[in-house]
Amino acid sequence: MSIGSIPAHDEASPENVAVIVARAGRGDQVAWAELIRLYARRVYAFGKSRLGDPEAAEELTQSVFATVAEKLPRQGYQEQGRFEAWLFRIAGNRLRDEMRRRKRRGTQVEIREEDASQTTADQRETSDELGALRAAIEKLPEADQQVVNMRHHAQLSFKQIAEILDEPVGTLLARHHRALKKLREMMETDTRSGKMTGSRS
Amino acid sequence: MTMTPEHRPEDTRLEGLLDDLGSLDRAEPGPGFEQRLLSATEPPTRRLVFPLRPWWLGASCIGAGMAAALLLVATTPQPVVTEPSSIEQGVVAAGDEPTDTELLEAFGLSSEFDTELVLIQASLVDLETTDLEAGWTFGEESL
Numbered sequence: 001m002s003i004g005s006i007p008a009h010d011e012a013s014p015e016n017v018a019v020i021v022a023r024a025g026r027g028d029q030v031a032w033a034e035l036i037r038l039y040a041r042r043v044y045a046f047g048k049s050r051l052g053d054p055e056a057a058e059e060l061t062q063s064v065f066a067t068v069a070e071k072l073p074r075q076g077y078q079e080q081g082r083f084e085a086w087l088f089r090i091a092g093n094r095l096r097d098e099m100r101r102r103k104r105r106g107t108q109v110e111i112r113e114e115d116a117s118q119t120t121a122d123q124r125e126t127s128d129e130l131g132a133l134r135a136a137i138e139k140l141p142e143a144d145q146q147v148v149n150m151r152h153h154a155q156l157s158f159k160q161i162a163e164i165l166d167e168p169v170g171t172l173l174a175r176h177h178r179a180l181k182k183l184r185e186m187m188e189t190d191t192r193s194g195k196m197t198g199s200r201s
Numbered sequence: 202m203t204m205t206p207e208h209r210p211e212d213t214r215l216e217g218l219l220d221d222l223g224s225l226d227r228a229e230p231g232p233g234f235e236q237r238l239l240s241a242t243e244p245p246t247r248r249l250v251f252p253l254r255p256w257w258l259g260a261s262c263i264g265a266g267m268a269a270a271l272l273l274v275a276t277t278p279q280p281v282v283t284e285p286s287s288i289e290q291g292v293v294a295a296g297d298e299p300t301d302t303e304l305l306e307a308f309g310l311s312s313e314f315d316t317e318l319v320l321i322q323a324s325l326v327d328l329e330t331t332d333l334e335a336g337w338t339f340g341e342e343s344l
Contacts, residue, residue, distance in 0.1 A: 045226035069242035152219035
């Protein structure tokens with residue numbers, strides 16, 4: 001499905017993205033709608049993974065797209081398959097600024113429990129697991145969190161993450177692997193302590 | 202999912218859970234999310250957001266101030282500047298003596314009464330003719 005002559009999500013090859021970005025840069029609102037449809041939820045999820053609350057994540061997403069809207073026409077952006085990297089670099093910068101602000105204010109990241117109402121036992125178990133996973137991610141060092149969130153929330157490839165963070169792909173692969181190991185250990189500890197608590201009660 | 206040499210089945214499951222978490226967050230924004238974002242990037246908003254940057258606001262204030270100053274200068278009536286007459290300058294070249302009327306005007310006098318008054322005042326302060334003449338040359342018919 002296409003909007004006008006603009007390719008839809010499943011057709012968004014780098015060439016198509018180049019066309020959309022070029023049109024958006026010329027102020028084409030249909031192209032803007034398509035860019036937002038392609039990337040906004042990924043930017044939102046990337047922000048939400050660190051900020052914790054939906055309002056802050058949406059504000060961050062708006063700020064990122066406002067920056068793109070401001071810079072795209074002025075810089076005459078030339079798409080070379082790097083739009084995503086550029087977009088998430090902006091998102092990463094905004095996120096870092098917000099985290100610094102929060103640190104100064106002493107604001108804690110709020111981890112919301114997954115909605116467990118009206119769910120089956122299996123779903124509840126998964127929901128509990130996801131809640132525990134979210135809490136475990138929060139305990140990871142900043143650099144590990146960054147790679148995990150870029151990979152699983154923003155759906156970026158390791159090559160793109162390497163470009164954004166300006167680090168070798170191998171380094172990022174190793175960091176991701178270490179982060180998974182830490183998460184697994186934290187969740188196993190959590191499960192053991194949960195079982196122990198459960199057996200006591 | 203990327204398989205590294207040390208990849209274990211537990212990692213695959215964990216990565217699956219991480220992907221689920223990402224999917225949940227991506228699906229979280231309700232209806233209207235994209236529309237709100239689109240509104241935030243529409244040209245009128247861009248024009249509103251842009252001037253709010255501090256440097257732009259400062260530049261706008263300076264520009265407005267300069268424009269107001271120019272307008273004020275342009276609309277203020279300017280006094281007519283004329284060359285001071287030789288009498289007002291107090292120096293009259295030889296052979297270019299002022300007439301009585303010019304002298305009277307120079308002292309702001311317009312009648313014989315005023316002339317008499319000046320004479321009385323001059324005598325009261327005991328002004329010497331030479332004082333009066335300092336820089337001046339009076340004609341015979343004058344004071």
